[in-house]
Amino acid sequence: MTDTATIKWIEVAPLSEFEVDGGKAVIIEGKQIAVYYFQDRDEWYATDNECPHQKQQALSRGMIGSDGDEPKVACPFHKKSFSLKSGKCLSGEDYEINTYPVKVEGDLVYIGLD
């Protein structure tokens, strides 16, 4: 668990800007972060936008879904999948991406950075 006290919440954009059952990229101080929204589970996730495989800023353009109970995203380039909870690669490789907390207040979406 991340210690909530140290998280800096950054307002990124209104709800309506995000994709239902998909991802969108935001940029915060030059860093690209991908934000995903699952309508059926009503869950939000955020990760690095960069896919560690070939270092492409691409994950927000990938398809989201589930592997068992684990929510995931598949990179559009070579379909490596990553858990949106742990950031671990689910395609059997030792890649890992950073994940970030997301919260929705009113109709605004916030990303938590350390």
Add this chain to the structure above:
Amino acid sequence: MSTKKKLIVVGNGMTGYKFCEKFIEKGLSKIYDITVFGEEPWAAYDRVHLTDYYTGTSVRDLKMAPREWYEENGIELRTSYKITSVDRDKKIAYNQHGDEFTYDTLVLSTGSDAFVPPIPGVDKKGVFVYRRIEDLDAIKEYVTNAKSAAVIGGGLLGLEAAKAVMDDGLKTSVVEFAPRLMPRQLDDDGSNMLKSELEKLDLDILLSKNTKSINGNGKVTAMEFADGSILETDMVVVSAGIRPRDELARECGLTVGERGGILVDETMRTSDPSIFAIGECALALGSIWGLVAPCYDMADVCANNLLGEEAKFEGADLSTKLKLIGIEVASFGDAFGVTEGAKPIVFHNIPNGIYKKIFISEDGKHLLGGILVGDAEDYNMLYQTYASKIKLPANPEGLIIKSDGGGFELSVLDLPDEAVICSCENVTKKSLIEAVDEFDFTQVGQLKKATKAGTGCGGCVPMLDDLLTAKLEASGKVVKKVICEHFDYTRQELFDLIKVEEIKTYPELLKKHGTGSGCEICKPLSASLLASIWNEHITKHSNIQDTNDKFLANIQKGGTYSVVPRIAGGEITPDKLIVIGQVAKKYDLYTKITGGQRIDLFGAKVEELPEIWKELIEAGFESGHAYGKSLRTVKSCVGSTWCRYGQQDSVSFALKVENRYKGLRSPHKLKGGVSGCIRECAEARGKDFGIIATDKGYNLLLCGNGGANPKHALLFATDLDEETCIKYLDRFLMFYIKTAAPLTRTAKWLDNLDGGIDYLKEVVIEDSLGICEQLDKDMEKLVDTYACEWKKVVEDPEMIKKFRPFVNSDATDDSIKFTPMREMKKPANW
């Protein structure tokens, strides 16, 4: 201070790695602290699949295990460390910097190097070996400035290397000293067959050639042979065998073989009982074993001996199967029939490039070995029949000649329990069956993960597949190709469900018939089904589309997209050509004439796509659907309007056909061609549908393609008028769309269709299924509802918004980098 003994492993190749795995598995870490030294900068990687690295797989993907694996298991791995000497009395190993490492037990797994014969000139620039990642990097760099290459060595590895450089576009020759290819595996007839098949692919094969010198001023320009002939070449790859790396063993006075290799006994001990040698560096039972399976075996034997258990290396079978440029070659057991009384059975099909020879025992009861060229589909079963000594039937020719009903059908389930299915990992049929029973596996992936079978050279994977299917069928479980974990249906079943229940969206489908949140397999598949059933705008389902369909453009290296406007039949006016030029110039796009008779503009940023398309659409262009599983192009030749041989106006007909089917969504992409006469300049026979003009009308040919597995289209009907031709095409396409599995091109679909082209004729021409009226209606509806999807986007500000790279900023994505190339640009390398 640890009280454990110290074990040092020198060499972190495939064998060294396998030893580590066994070390952990067998609990040796309770007795030893282990340190592994590897001279290469990477942790052990899969050398067997090195060619995959050449064709684009990353080092990371090739790794046997990530570094964390070593850490987690308490193995100290030191790469870029070369052990240069060993003081056996003091039991100290030294590295290149003179650092000292004490040991109680030393394991040498130093592998081998490529053997480079002492030919004058081998040290010239442009001469390479094919063994390590660095070698491949060096070759890859050099080929960009070379037009031709020669490979010395026509064995297994030489041919593999030749394929790699040939695929890079070089004119390639293979130079072999022996009078035949793969001399250790093939006989003369087998070699001849392989040679002529390889020559058909433009690979030059020179046999009985003794290279006298490699010539050139500083860098290679030619090879000269003992018979006086000369071969001009820009580079040379030497693959003339392996040389065990025994230099460290020699340095410290261990016994080595006369022709190299560290001498070991059956327990893998060298002449010093505290030092073991395993893998390709070891001379065991009088031989150097140059395949992974025996090397892995040695690692296992060594680990057992360290545990104090008696284990012996007993040698191994050198059976191999490989696929060279699409030509299968295999040899197993006594491939040359040297066993006393061995009787050969030969099947020789020269036009189809197939040669099979097997040897059976004198009493006709057992299979001794054999050679397969051109068709090695039955290799696994034949190998098992040989290895498990299965009793042969009265007509053993059925083993290699498959006449209807006459074949000898052996099921995997008939094999004895001890049959070794995966020889790399030594996994028996019994342990596979047990794994399936215990864990209720339904997918090969699960079985591989649990038993490691199929993770070495991968040759047994088809057999694992058969075993699993047979097992599931035998236990009464229906084996159906379900889509993924989220839907327990086949594509066909989902198609029917969507249609019958009038399901219009993916969430609705998932809720009614699926589980979880879907994935990258079922989402695009459902998108394609929804689109082909309801013919709605593709962006309506944008979040279940591949990124290409989502942004209506193909994503390319670096994350930019390409733009391909439709240029039906390849016909374009000067004004439209100018517009393409102007747009490309304005947005600084790389332009190229494609293989499909149109123009591709590369390097557009996602936010530029709507503006670019707006300009193109204003000039009268439409989407070319280069991003979708849909109709691409209908290629044409000039035909009777200009060409002196033309029989019909092929351009006009191509335009008509392309415009009729544009936008059509299908299981895979579709391509067509219309040629004005039998000279076939539009290459129509290489297309999903090809139309070739005759003096009376058109011949229609179906189900061909280029691509990875080229197939010529088959003649379907002759001398048709345009209307009938289109009627048949409508039905054929609709029938294909409704029944083909996802990502199945028409050729493969036809292959799987019982009755083949004749059955297709019955369905389409004679309406044997009574569905033609429906097919006609369905196609008419699709044609009537066509609309250019890009036009819809550029007219809708809400849709345009989707193309912004960031939702919280109007910034452009500055991680995208280009480098200049020939007055245009290309994406920076990844």
